[in-house]
Amino acid sequence: MPPLNEPRWLDPDEMAAWRGFVTASNLLNRRLERQLKEDSGLSHQQYEILVHLSAAPGDSLRMTELADKLVTSKSGLTYQVTQLERMGLVARRSCPSDVRGVFAELTDQGREMLRQAAPGHVALVRELLIDVLTREQLAVLAEGLGAVSARLRLDETP
């Protein structure tokens, strides 16, 4: 018996997981966006840039590497780094070993902005996601979505 031409639709449980994921993701992004904008004048994307930079050695990352971590397009990152540069939160530095390379580096002002914005952001993430879930749910979510991310990272490069 040959494989069915009919696709394997999602059963109710699978559908619930999928819809829950999409809906929670959208709602969460919406809320975090508003909160950050009102509280610190940053978009979520800009905030994430600061976070990734502050977590990197030397508070700086190559543009491409940063774009990968953020899961965004190179051109999108170029735009946002320019914005952050105008705000004085990030600076561009050319790479010594590669003339084409550009480092985005967190400025003192950027570090300060992050220190100011982080508490409110983390509190909201906690209130809306972390504290809504049990310890076990959190663990399963971390492990499951970690696997999903890994799966997605794989067939991206080829």
Added chain:
Amino acid sequence: MPPLNEPRWLDPDEMAAWRGFVTASNLLNRRLERQLKEDSGLSHQQYEILVHLSAAPGDSLRMTELADKLVTSKSGLTYQVTQLERMGLVARRSCPSDVRGVFAELTDQGREMLRQAAPGHVALVRELLIDVLTREQLAVLAEGLGAVSARLRLDETP
């Protein structure tokens, strides 16, 4: 002892869950977007509009109600429905009981487009998310994210 002024940062497990959620969400959206665009010429958002309409009684929904389900802005929906109308996939119908009201209704062509686009989309959702997780992980994810969504829906209206 008064509550600490210092915010409760995320511990490693919590951080892993949060980063996993954000990353998986971004990667997944990126992939689905590409697949739908190449395969059917639809954006994910447009596809979701068709899905929600096809699931609604009479294949139609009020604009506001649809915007709620999609978790998007009213103006964003106005734009997308206009696009879909130009493609002949959706039609606007005025509401009999409320002059201000507008129904978005799935056309025959829209139904056909959905029938054509759905298999590839579902297959990818399955490949990248559903089939990567175990049955238990799926259940936990559905329940947990369901709760998160509910939590988010609550303090939205007031």
Added chain:
DNA sequence: ACACCTTCGTTCGAATTTGAACAACAGGAG
């Protein structure tokens, strides 16, 4: 009937995002 507050969908301008095209360079194979 009247004023008052809310809801509905659209319009508008500004901000953001994307993919494709591009120029400049890196890194090897020959």
Added chain:
DNA sequence: CTCCTGTTGTTCAAATTCGAACGAAGGTGT
């Protein structure tokens, strides 16, 4: 060295998104 292929970051036009402001109605209390 020289050609070839892959990278790097930017630019560009087009598409999308959002929030605020808006005009038009609904609904309520008096």
